[in-house]
């Protein structure tokens with residue numbers, strides 16, 4: 666007697682996602698940093714990236730025809746310190762600044778008046794609660810409350826009260842941080858900009874990220890027919906999931922596969938959105 670196998674994932678929670686397929690030579694790879702390539706730390710300056718990965722990134726980039734970019738909430742100057750000796754294409758501050766593959770910097774000017782008002786508010790909160798860490802990135806401003814997580818509802822209320830419809834700024838929640846940033850730019854707009862340029866254009870976009878801000882990037886990559894990979898638990902619109910930073914690094918260091926021959930069918934599993 667033969668027993669029919671159960672439908673794939675039928676007995677698993679809706680948020681389960683399969684791991685991504687192996688990286689291919691025709692991919693354009695977009696990588697978040699904190700929580701994706703590196704474990705989170707008590708302060709952003711304490712974050713370290715695995716040295717084998719740093720040494721391997723130029724080789725991975727060559728194998729992808731140069732189509733590799735970092736897409737981070739950090740300012741580019743802060744992220745560069747994590748990759749000594751490398752000048753990688755990068756979108757910083759959730760897309761408010763971008764260094765393209767030719768090394769040119771694209772800066773999106775913040776709304777000065779709004780920014781000044783929000784900076785004042787966040788500074789006041791940081792003075793009142795010394796365990797808070799204010800990170801002034803230039804266009805975006807982040808308040809880290811890792812040392813005092815119970816304060817989160819109060820911080821969200823204060824920032825929401827201060828934001829107005831026509832501010833041009835929006836609230837960006839993150840892991841143990843609350844951030845304000847110009848709303849017309851996000852990780853998705855940054856990926857779109859890269860995908861319109863050499864050497865990214867015409868490739869299969871792949872984006873890996875762990876936090877809420879990465880969902881904008883997932884939406885763009887989804888529209889472009891690429892692969893989206895969520896790191897760790899939590900709700901997501903991504904197709905695939907890797908459990909942690911270690912799994913991301915192992916996936917990146919694995920052999921890169923050839924692109925399928927033109928006309929051959931590819932099988933990509935898409936599970937229901939949670």
Ligand SMILES: [Mg+2]
Pocket residue numbers: 697698699700701874875876
């Ligand atoms: Mg992250």
